[in-house]
């Protein structure tokens with residue numbers, strides 16, 4: 001798992017730095033040069049462990065940033081507050097490997113164009129984030145029923161707020177992997193490459209034939225999409241669409 005690899009790289013790099021300092025007869029005090037050396041070692045270990053590119057950058061900067069932050073002499077309660085804030089926003093991202101980033105308005109518009117005209121259509125957003133996409137869809141299709149599933153507390157609360165006044169939009173605080181999909185006509189997901197195989201298995205096991213799976217940015221590892229929609233936005237969003245058989 002990525003988080004464990006990162007922890008191992010950081011700890012091993014600090015052990016190497018401490019051992020090196022002791023060997024040179026210097027106590028391993030947290031100085032900026034020492035932190036920089038630790039960062040380089042951690043990044044090297046990260047590369048050996050085949051970590052993703054962004055982890056290498058994090059390894060390089062983590063300890064130097066820590067040493068610089070210590071120099072600012074900030075109150076410990078501030079660190080606690082930041083940790084609590086990040087936890088409520090990202091929740092178990094370190095375990096599930098699905099961070100919070102949001103679909104933009106152009107993407108919501110493209111998804112709207114993909115929704116069939118079926119009366120009583122049911123649409124679910126697995127990992128609904130702050131619910132902005134669902135709000136846009138639910139406003140445009142008042143006769144369809146929309147569900148958002150989100151497990152991180154703060155995004156969930158914002159999504160509940162975003163669902164205000166919309167009788168056709170329900171937001172649940174739940175684990176998307178435990179959410180039954182049999183009754184859904186369209187599943188929208190904007191997750192991460194790490195979970196796409198699992199999502200494909202779940203969709204194929206639970207969705208009815210004819211149901212549509214739309215995955216923002218990340219294709220399923222097996223099986224070609226029925227079609228791919230290029231959204232005209234700056235990030236070049238692609239929607240991978242799968243029709244269940």
Ligand SMILES: C[S@@+](CC[C@H](N)C(=O)[O-])C[C@H]1O[C@@H](n2cnc3c(N)ncnc32)[C@H](O)[C@@H]1O
Nearest residue numbers: 098101102103127128129150151152175176190
């Ligand atoms: C990339 S965001 C997408 C948000 C939204 N669907 C959108 O397109 O704007 C993924 C969301 O999935 C949520 N998530 C990740 N794992 C989850 C799980 N197991 N159960 C429910 N939500 C989850 C994250 O907290 C995050 O808010």
